[in-house]
Amino acid sequence: MLAGQPKYRQAVIRRRWKLETYHLIRDCHQKYNWKINLMCKWAKIARSAYYKYFDTKREPGEREKRDRRIEAKIIEIAQSNNSLFGTEKMTMAVNRQMPDEKPIYHKTVYRLMCINSISSQKPRYKKPKFKHTTPEKIAENKLKRDFNASKPNEKWCTDITEVVVQGLPKAYLCTVLDLYDRYPVGYAISKRNDVALVQTAYEQAVKTYPNAHPLFHSDRGFQFTRAPFQNQLGEQGMTQSMSRVGCCIDNGPMEGWQGIIKEMRVVLHPQVVSYDELNASICKTIDYYINEDPQKRFNGLTAGEMRKEAMRGNIKNCPIAPNHRIEGYWKTIKEKKIREAKKILS
Incomplete structure (x- = not known):
């Protein structure tokens, strides 16, 4: 029973x-x-x-008292979001909500979560299939997978995803995301995946930030390749950028954010019985993400807190941590191409 279990979980099982x-x-x-x-x-x-x-009659020691306080807060957070957070997010959330305590480390949180059988509950989705369309107008990929931004409203990206609940009509979510702080500057939900959906999300973003002139990145969906939409971006002073055909990673942060929101929605609001409830659950989940979901990249701040700091002029540099696995993958590809080129030349 203990074989193959993590070290702390083994200790918890022995304790039980x-x-x-x-x-x-x-x-x-x-x-x-x-x-x-x-x-x-x-x-x-x-x-x-x-x-x-x-x-x-025995009085608990200071460490035991502190553990009990942390344990109570962990249970409170887990009950409030249906065990949405894993150890890392839970550690950041506990530190945010217990500022008077000394820094609480992830090993302490992991141990107490194991004792109380608390673990993250996240579903996995199959990627939906979409029909290919002929674009009216296309734009160059000017973002070029440079997902870092030095200030708010420098780079926006957008996409549409479908939220499916068995027995209910599909809900289509279009979001405009700021790459600086992963903050949704505008979004819209509809039963139809059409031009009006994108237009509503875009207008909400522009209404909130009328003086923004970001690089606007999307895929080659028919809603983004229309000439009127491109003209609209030009009038707003935005530069359009598009992913290449079949390269969803060109819009990676947007794709990842959509997956996070859909996973969070299922955990936070598992029971929806009508389209209106589904619509409301998506809005509540996005609000939870903005105000309650701490981000490691922002040192435990939420996207909303990061945005408030930036709007006050306290702009922080939070570059994306390098992914060594992906870097190693591309290094291998590059070396393979060099070897093949040498064979041809020889």
Whole structure:
């Protein structure tokens, strides 16, 4: 049972076994009048530890008191969001909500989550299939996978995703996301994946930030390749950029954000029985993401807190951490191409 389990989980399982043994010894002593020393010896448990566990007059130490406070906060957060957070997010959330405590480390949170059988509950989605369309107008990929932004409203990206609940009409979500702080500057929800959906999300973003002139990146969906939409971007002083055909990673942050929101919605609002409830659950999930979901890249701040700091002029540089696995993958590809070129030349 312990084989293959993480170290802290093994410790938690052993602790549970020990507590169950304490209660078994007490029950046998009360029911059959068996000797406690003998049972402790058989169970290979220190008799002092047994008496200490059942000593009601014993005052808990400072560490135990602190653990109890942290444990109560972890349980409170887990109950409020249906165990949405894993260890990392839970650690950031606990530190945000307990500012008077000393810094709480992830190992402490992981240990207490294991004790209380709290773990992240996230579903996985199959990628939907979309029909290919002939674009009216296209734009160059000017973003070129440079997803870092030095200030708000420098780079926006957008996309449409479908939210599916069995037995209900599909909900289509179009979002305009600021790459600086992953903040949704505008979004719209509709039963139809059409031009009006994109127009509503775009107009909401422009209404909120009328003086913004960002690089506007999207895929080659028919809603974004229309000449009127491109003219609209030009009038607003925006530069249009588009992903290449079949390269969803060109719009990676937007794709990833949509997946996060859909996973969060299922956990936060698992029971929806009508389209209106589905629509409301998406809005509530986005609001939760903005105000309650701490981000590691922003040192525990939420996207909303990061946006407020930036709007006050306190612009922070939070570059995306390098992904060594992806870097190694592209390095291997590059080396392979060099070897093939040398073979051709030789």
